[in-house]
Amino acid sequence: MATVQGSRIIRSASDRDSVLEEGFERRESWAFEAAYRHAGARLYSTARYILRNEALAQECVHDTFLRLWRGPAKYDRRRGALQAFLVTCVRNEALSRARNDARRAEISARLTEEVYHVDEDPLERERIATAMKRLSLSQARSIELAYFRGLTFSEVAAELGEPLGTIKSRIASALRVLRRELCEDGISG
Amino acid sequence: MADFHIGDDAELYAMGALDENERARVDDHLTVCEACLRRVGEAEEVILALERRHVETRPSELLDRKMRFARRTPVVTMVAGLAAAFLIGLLPSLWLVRQPSASVSMRDRATVAMVESHFSHAQFSGSAPPAKVIYAKDRAWLYVVVAAAHPYDLYAVDHGIARKIATVQPSGVTSEVFVEHPGQLDALQLRDGPATVATALVR
Numbered sequence: 001m002a003t004v005q006g007s008r009i010i011r012s013a014s015d016r017d018s019v020l021e022e023g024f025e026r027r028e029s030w031a032f033e034a035a036y037r038h039a040g041a042r043l044y045s046t047a048r049y050i051l052r053n054e055a056l057a058q059e060c061v062h063d064t065f066l067r068l069w070r071g072p073a074k075y076d077r078r079r080g081a082l083q084a085f086l087v088t089c090v091r092n093e094a095l096s097r098a099r100n101d102a103r104r105a106e107i108s109a110r111l112t113e114e115v116y117h118v119d120e121d122p123l124e125r126e127r128i129a130t131a132m133k134r135l136s137l138s139q140a141r142s143i144e145l146a147y148f149r150g151l152t153f154s155e156v157a158a159e160l161g162e163p164l165g166t167i168k169s170r171i172a173s174a175l176r177v178l179r180r181e182l183c184e185d186g187i188s189g
Numbered sequence: 190m191a192d193f194h195i196g197d198d199a200e201l202y203a204m205g206a207l208d209e210n211e212r213a214r215v216d217d218h219l220t221v222c223e224a225c226l227r228r229v230g231e232a233e234e235v236i237l238a239l240e241r242r243h244v245e246t247r248p249s250e251l252l253d254r255k256m257r258f259a260r261r262t263p264v265v266t267m268v269a270g271l272a273a274a275f276l277i278g279l280l281p282s283l284w285l286v287r288q289p290s291a292s293v294s295m296r297d298r299a300t301v302a303m304v305e306s307h308f309s310h311a312q313f314s315g316s317a318p319p320a321k322v323i324y325a326k327d328r329a330w331l332y333v334v335v336a337a338a339h340p341y342d343l344y345a346v347d348h349g350i351a352r353k354i355a356t357v358q359p360s361g362v363t364s365e366v367f368v369e370h371p372g373q374l375d376a377l378q379l380r381d382g383p384a385t386v387a388t389a390l391v392r
Contacts (some may be wrong), residue, residue: 029258045243059385066314066388069258074216078223080230084237088203091236092212095205100349124242146206147239153206171204172197179235 021082025075036065039083043090050094050150057094064093099152131181139174146171195225203232281386295358295367299332302367306330315387317341317379322389324371331371331391333357333379335364341381345374346388 020038023031040061047057068089075085132140138160138186145156146167153171157164201207202215217330219226254388302308306314306325318337324330333343338359344351354371357364357379379387 021268032258042240046240049243056384062315062385063388065258070314072216074219076219076226077232079226080234081237084230086234087237087240088205088233091205091240092202092207096209121242124238128239128242146204147236153201168206169197171206172200172291175200175204175232175235178239179231182235182238 009037021075021077024082025073025077027069027073032065032069035082035086036061039086042083043086046087048095050091050098056097060094060097061090063092067093071099089171095150095152098150127182131178134181135174139170139177142167142171143174143178194222195228199225199228200232202229203210203236204359224307295332295360295365299330299365299367302330302332309392311377311389311391313377313379313387313389315379315385317381319385320379322377322391324391328371328374329371330367331365331377333365333377336362336380338362338364340364340382341379341386343368344378344380345371346378347373348375348378351378 020031020034024035043061043064044057047060048054051057051060064086074089075082079085098110132143135143141157141160145151145159151159154164155166156171157167160167195215196200197352198207198211198215202212210281215225215229219229244333254322258373282372302325303323306327308323308325310321310323313335318335318339320333323332323334333355335341335357339357340359341364342353343355343357343358347385352372355366355368357366360391375391378385
């Protein structure tokens with residue numbers, strides 16, 4: 001909703017998001033630049049957590065935007081929030097790089113050891129921990145390996161000694177449970 | 190409306206658990222199926238919620254590093270000019286190169302190389318000023334031109350491994366470098382210090 005302050009018209013945050021999403025969907029260059037600046041820090045944090053390297057994380061975010069700009073249109077407002085879409089794109093790119101990287105074993109080891117310090121928001125950590133308690137033990141373990149430790153589903157299946165299909169459907173259902181729990185708690189934050 | 194749905198792949202896509210081919214298949218499907226598009230979007234919101242447990246980190250370079258998204262760049266004009274110069278200035282350049290005592294400029298060497306071989310070109314994309322690489326199809330040489338006077342480092346990337354092969358030389362309002370025998374590569378990067386500011390795919 002636009003509001004008038006004195007002689008200036010200030011857009012609300014949701015209004016700004018809406019304009020940005022519309023511009024991004026239309027593949028306007030200003031919208032790509034604004035999205036890069038607006039979501040850059042969040043996307044960088046996502047990539048850095050997976051790649052464990054600041055330069056690689058920056059390159060990953062940068063290249064993801066280039067790929068979105070040069071490639072076919074992928075964002076559609078009916079899909080949902082632009083930032084959620086961008087996080088998925090960066091996460092997919094970072095995971096692909098980590099899996100293809102010759103240093104995959106090293107990255108995986110560091111993920112497992114959790115020696116890399118990432119600042120956590122105590123409020124969000126608590127909210128997610130509460131939602132995670134709604135998962136079954138097997139769901140929580142699978143999510144922990146696949147999401148928090150960045151293992152591929154094949155690696156999760158091998159780690160847990162279960163069929164790949166079982167792992168996939170278990171994680172998909174776990175995400176749906178998390179969505180329900182986080183929605184009740186206000187998922188969009 | 191599609192006559193099938195992607196099912197659990199919606200969550201797996203958002204999770205980052207699909208490989209490139211599987212993701213491409215999902216992307217194709219999402220262009221025709223609103224139900225699956227919404228399901229993927231819902232899963233993406235869960236992932237975003239999980240990501241928010243990390244405090245945002247703002248690296249010093251990231252947001253200072255402006256990305257420009259342009260469909261056409263002035264470097265096209267620059268390369269067209271170079272091509273014209275190549276045609277018009279062909280003979281004098283050849284003469285210069287053939288004279289052992291003459292001072293041969295980088296541009297002269299590039300011009301002669303273009304005369305003597307089949308070449309292709311690729312645009313750099315990124316936050317650097319417009320730039321282009323012209324390269325021999327047999328990879329015997331490459332010539333990089335940047336529409337700014339700045340000494341970017343030029344890296345060749347082969348199967349994900351980058352190695353520095355040259356530094357672009359500022360000259361007037363542009364920069365350029367001619368590299369003979371750059372070795373195997375599938376991409377080039379322009380770097381400004383540790384940051385990669387532009388990339389070109391060399392096919």
